[in-house]
Amino acid sequence: MARRGTRPQGDEFNTLPVAVDAMGGDRAPAEIVAGARRVAEETDILVALVGPPGEMGDIGDLPTFPASEVIGMDDDPGQGVRRKKDSSLVRAAEAVRDGRAMATVSAGNTGAAMAAALLRMGRLPSVIRPAIATPIPNPGAPWPTVLLDSGANAECTPAMLVQFAQMGAAFAGKRYGIEKPRVALLSIGEEKSKGTPLVKETYALLADGAGGAGVDFVGNVEGRDFFEGIADVFVTDGFTGNVALKTLEGAMRFLIGALTGILSLPELAGAADALYPHLLPLAANLDPETTGGAMLLGVDGVSVISHGSSSSVAMVNAITVAHDLAVAGLVDAVAASVTGVTTPD
Amino acid sequence: MARRGTRPQGDEFNTLPVAVDAMGGDRAPAEIVAGARRVAEETDILVALVGPPGEMGDIGDLPTFPASEVIGMDDDPGQGVRRKKDSSLVRAAEAVRDGRAMATVSAGNTGAAMAAALLRMGRLPSVIRPAIATPIPNPGAPWPTVLLDSGANAECTPAMLVQFAQMGAAFAGKRYGIEKPRVALLSIGEEKSKGTPLVKETYALLADGAGGAGVDFVGNVEGRDFFEGIADVFVTDGFTGNVALKTLEGAMRFLIGALTGILSLPELAGAADALYPHLLPLAANLDPETTGGAMLLGVDGVSVISHGSSSSVAMVNAITVAHDLAVAGLVDAVAASVTGVTTPD
Numbered sequence: 001m002a003r004r005g006t007r008p009q010g011d012e013f014n015t016l017p018v019a020v021d022a023m024g025g026d027r028a029p030a031e032i033v034a035g036a037r038r039v040a041e042e043t044d045i046l047v048a049l050v051g052p053p054g055e056m057g058d059i060g061d062l063p064t065f066p067a068s069e070v071i072g073m074d075d076d077p078g079q080g081v082r083r084k085k086d087s088s089l090v091r092a093a094e095a096v097r098d099g100r101a102m103a104t105v106s107a108g109n110t111g112a113a114m115a116a117a118l119l120r121m122g123r124l125p126s127v128i129r130p131a132i133a134t135p136i137p138n139p140g141a142p143w144p145t146v147l148l149d150s151g152a153n154a155e156c157t158p159a160m161l162v163q164f165a166q167m168g169a170a171f172a173g174k175r176y177g178i179e180k181p182r183v184a185l186l187s188i189g190e191e192k193s194k195g196t197p198l199v200k201e202t203y204a205l206l207a208d209g210a211g212g213a214g215v216d217f218v219g220n221v222e223g224r225d226f227f228e229g230i231a232d233v234f235v236t237d238g239f240t241g242n243v244a245l246k247t248l249e250g251a252m253r254f255l256i257g258a259l260t261g262i263l264s265l266p267e268l269a270g271a272a273d274a275l276y277p278h279l280l281p282l283a284a285n286l287d288p289e290t291t292g293g294a295m296l297l298g299v300d301g302v303s304v305i306s307h308g309s310s311s312s313v314a315m316v317n318a319i320t321v322a323h324d325l326a327v328a329g330l331v332d333a334v335a336a337s338v339t340g341v342t343t344p345d
Numbered sequence: 346m347a348r349r350g351t352r353p354q355g356d357e358f359n360t361l362p363v364a365v366d367a368m369g370g371d372r373a374p375a376e377i378v379a380g381a382r383r384v385a386e387e388t389d390i391l392v393a394l395v396g397p398p399g400e401m402g403d404i405g406d407l408p409t410f411p412a413s414e415v416i417g418m419d420d421d422p423g424q425g426v427r428r429k430k431d432s433s434l435v436r437a438a439e440a441v442r443d444g445r446a447m448a449t450v451s452a453g454n455t456g457a458a459m460a461a462a463l464l465r466m467g468r469l470p471s472v473i474r475p476a477i478a479t480p481i482p483n484p485g486a487p488w489p490t491v492l493l494d495s496g497a498n499a500e501c502t503p504a505m506l507v508q509f510a511q512m513g514a515a516f517a518g519k520r521y522g523i524e525k526p527r528v529a530l531l532s533i534g535e536e537k538s539k540g541t542p543l544v545k546e547t548y549a550l551l552a553d554g555a556g557g558a559g560v561d562f563v564g565n566v567e568g569r570d571f572f573e574g575i576a577d578v579f580v581t582d583g584f585t586g587n588v589a590l591k592t593l594e595g596a597m598r599f600l601i602g603a604l605t606g607i608l609s610l611p612e613l614a615g616a617a618d619a620l621y622p623h624l625l626p627l628a629a630n631l632d633p634e635t636t637g638g639a640m641l642l643g644v645d646g647v648s649v650i651s652h653g654s655s656s657s658v659a660m661v662n663a664i665t666v667a668h669d670l671a672v673a674g675l676v677d678a679v680a681a682s683v684t685g686v687t688t689p690d
Contacts, residue, residue, distance in 0.1 A: 139603065140599075151533060154533065154539075154540055154541045155541055155542070186588060188496060188499065188583075188584055188587040188588060188591075194499075195499055195584060196499045196500055196584050197500070199584075222587075222588070222591045222595075223587070223588040223589065223590065223591030223592030223593075223594070223595055224591040224592065224594050224595035224598070225595065226592065226595050226596070226599075227595055227596070227598075227599035228595075236588075238533075239533055239540060239541050239544075239585065240584065240585055240588055242533040242567075242568070243531060243533065243567070243568040243581075243585055243588065243589055244568065244588055244589065244592045245568065246533075246567045246568030246569040247568030247569065247571065247589045247592045247593055247596075248568075248592055248596050249568070249569050250567075250568055250569035250570065250571050250572055250573075251571070251572070251592075251593050251596035251597060251600075252596060252600065253569070253572075254485075254571075254572035255596075255597065255600045255601075256600075258484065258627055259604070262620070262623045262624065262627070263620075265623065267619075268619055268620065268623070270615075270616070270619070271615070271616035271617075271619040271620050272616075274612075274613055274615070274616040275607070275608075275613065275616050275620070278607045278610065278613070279607065282603055282607070
């Protein structure tokens with residue numbers, strides 16, 4: 001089993017393919033395969049499809065890692081990974097583990113993608129729990145705001161949140177080239193006395209320079225701050241993070257839907273024609289498909305988890321991000337960022 | 346001390362004024378007093394202003410409850426209420442307690458308004474903790490979605506959440522005339538296995554008809570469901586609820602700001618003129634100022650807590666809602682809804 005350090009290095013690593021789960025997502029395999037083919041045709045990135053031969057549609061001349069089973073969107077993640085050992089998600093993670101792929105991308109069952117990465121790639125040393133980092137598009141800032149954990153761990157400890165801060169900063173650094181990412185804690189008020197015991201204890205640990213968390217902690221932020229550009233990384237537990245992420249998605253979908261409805265009124269055809277050239281760039285900047293998907297941080301490999309509704313465009317972005325971060329050494333950076341955390345409890 | 350049942354009843358109660366904290370909010374006292382005067386001039390609702398005589402501006406011939414102190418927006422809520430016994434917030438709550446007012450309205454320090462209501466009006470029998478219920482405007486549904494707790498209790502137990510479900514349903518019934526409000530639990534997936542232990546235990550209690558919660562529990566909802574109209578009441582702890590509420594506010598403010606920016610481009614003046622008549626009703630429907638503010642449920646009196654940025658329009662709505670709910674018997678309905686909750690722990 002090729003662990004970090006024993007895997008292919010340098011040029012050898014850089015010429016490994018990105019293993020793409022052809023069967024994951026609401027629009028699989030067609031949109032997944034279309035995105036993978038576009039990357040292979042238009043860039044130097046190598047792509048391998050993972051799935052049942054003959055069931056992936058027209059895959060052109062893309063190489064494959066065969067996998068006879070599929071973990072469905074509604075399958076129990078843990079059971080799915082344990083029982084379907086020949087599934088596309090499991091085989092993709094094994095390809096990274098064994099040094100045959102540089103990264104995985106899946107738009108399938110998020111929990112199963114996490115479980116496959118955790119069980120097959122393994123956790124990085126010292127990491128208590130991996131977390132999902134989701135870039136929140138922010139058209140007013142030079143880069144998205146990274147939210148983590150956006151759903152991997154419903155229950156968290158202060159030590160876990162400190163590590164999320166460290167891993168999130170490492171990710172923001174590699175992903176957006178931010179030299180010293182500003183890390184904030186999601187709470188219900190700016191004051192350090194606000195929030196749950198979890199938030200207050202984490203605040204104390206992050207604010208304690210001597211604790212050696214090694215991140216640029218800027219204090220608490222609130223839900224209304226996602227578009228304010230006051231921090232690059234928002235740290236929270238996976239329950240709160242998931243609720244916030246889906247609340248944002250719901251609000252955006254609702255407002256954009258309402259606006260589209262208004263602009264489709266016959267009497268507004270002229271206004272719509274004038275407006276769309278200005279609205280489309282805004283909508284594109286807000287579209288989660290442009291961010292390249294969420295990233296599972298803390299496992300021994302690059303694992304990109306795309307939205308279940310991902311189109312071929314989303315897959316192009318996700319595969320590109322997976323490749324770029326694998327080559328940039330994301331896993332080593334995350335591993336180096338994480339310290340054992342000493343907590344009072 | 347006039348407790349529920351010993352206070353003025355019937356016609357006598359219905360002719361009490363609504364006590365309005367003239368000094369609470371970012372735009373106090375001018376906007377507060379303007380709203381109170383409009384209600385007094387344009388409706389049959391009686392209004393009394395609470396604040397320092399001579400410091401409330403032009404109050405016309407409105408009656409007052411004098412109070413020499415003001416609890417600021419940044420004051421510690423508990424300390425503020427304990428130390429400033431002659432503050433407008435404390436005196437307003439006392440006016441309800443003593444049967445001199447039917448309800449209070451404040452746009453001031455939310456925590457202090459809660460503390461004043463809790464300490465002066467008192468908790469209703471059997472209520473473990475009061476909660477803040479916030480109506481989330483939903484233009485696609487016949488009424489807003491009620492979110493509670495939206496910030497009173499960062500830490501909650503399953504028994505508290507069951508009571509929030511009961512109180513929220515009683516509020517939605519009185520406020521919107523919903524015969525059998527559909528109550529949902531905010532989580533990170535529809536399945537009852539999803540979420541924190543708090544959510545899973547609450548799910549079990551609410552789903553157990555024999556438990557006698559007496560609400561129409563429709564299961565879990567997610568953050569993306571606020572505009573879907575699938576439940577009338579969303580129940581959660583005050584930390585998650587506050588993050589979700591502020592995330593919604595932030596997303597709305599961002600998108601409306603971006604749209605306003607686009608529509609102010611000189612070359613889009615014509616399109617903007619055509620569009621605004623359609624956009625303004627949508628914006629009005631989404632405006633929290635139209636919902637009449639949040640309501641503290643579980644205390645022995647009607648206490649409306651308006652947004653800190655409340656204008657005179659928001660105050661008109663808040664005072665009207667406070668009056669209508671006091672007359673409709675909200676407090677009795679909430680008291681009747683709450684059962685002692687037997688939990689395994």
